[in-house]
Amino acid sequence: MAVKYSRQRQLIHSFLMTRKDHPTADVVYQNVRQEYPNISLGTVYRNLTLLADRGEIQRLQVGDGVDHFDADTSRHCHFVCTDCGCVTDLQLDCLDHILTDARKKFDGRIERQSTFFYGLCRDCLNKPVGISEQNA
Amino acid sequence: MAVKYSRQRQLIHSFLMTRKDHPTADVVYQNVRQEYPNISLGTVYRNLTLLADRGEIQRLQVGDGVDHFDADTSRHCHFVCTDCGCVTDLQLDCLDHILTDARKKFDGRIERQSTFFYGLCRDCLNKPVGISEQNA
DNA sequence: TTCCTTGCAAATCGTTTGCATAATG
C-alpha cells in the first residue's frame, strides 16, 4: 500500500506532464526509454496504473481500443479525431449543468462524468482526400 | 459490401433488442447459443461489428475493457456502476446544448458525442459492505 | 531488514482473421 519513490515512476509522470496529446502506454515507454534505456514496458504499465489509481493522472478510453493517459486531472472533455486519432482537450462551461441534470434523473450516486466528442480535427478537415487511407 | 441474410445475424440482432442492459459479445454468444447451438464466437463478433458499422446497433466502450452493445441507437447517455459494472440508459435534455457548445468552441467538425456517468447504482448503494469484493 | 519496485518473459483476455465449407441471392 505504501508507495516508495522510484526514478522510473518519476520519469513517467514528468514526461506525461510535458505532453498535452494524451499518449498511450507505448508512447510513454518509447519516450522514457530515451532517458532511461533499461525501463521495461511492464514497469510503465504498472506505474501508469498506480498513478491513475491514486488520481495523479487520468486514464482515458477514447474508443480506439488503447488506453491514453492525461496528466491533467481537472474536469474537462476530449475530442477524438476519427481520421488521425488525435485527442485534444475541450473546455466546456456546461459540464456542471449536465452533471446536475444527470443526478436529478438518476436513482443512485453519480460520482464522475466523462464526455468524448468525435469528428474530424482541423488538420484532417483540410487534408485533401487520399492523403491517408480514408476510412470508407 | 452487399449484405446477405443469415439466421445467426438475425438472432443476434433480435436478442440484443430484447435486452436493455447492454450485453457484451460473450453474453450475446452465450444466449444466442441456447437457440442456435452451433454458432461460433467469431460469428457473433463479426455480426456485432457489421451491425454497428451499419448503424443498426451501438458499440459502447464503457471503460471496463470489454465492448458492450446497445440495440437502441437513439442519442442517449449511459451510467456505469463502478461496483457491479451494470450499464443503464440515462436520458438527458441538455445533450443538444452541450453539443452546440462544443461545436462553438472547437475548430474542426464534431460529429457525435458520447457521455458516460460513473458511480454507484441504486442496488450497490443499498448493499451492505462486504457483500461483494469492495474496490478499495 | 522489510517491503516496494523492477526487468524479464510468459500468461491473459478480448477481439480479429485465414481458410475451407455452407448458405444466400
Add this chain to the structure above:
DNA sequence: CATTATGCAAACGATTTGCAAGGAA
C-alpha cells in the same frame, strides 16, 4: 454461379502477472 457468411482454430495486440533480484525507507 457469384458472392457473402460460417465454424473453427490460430493469430493478434494491449495489458497483466509471477518471479527472482534490486532499491528505498
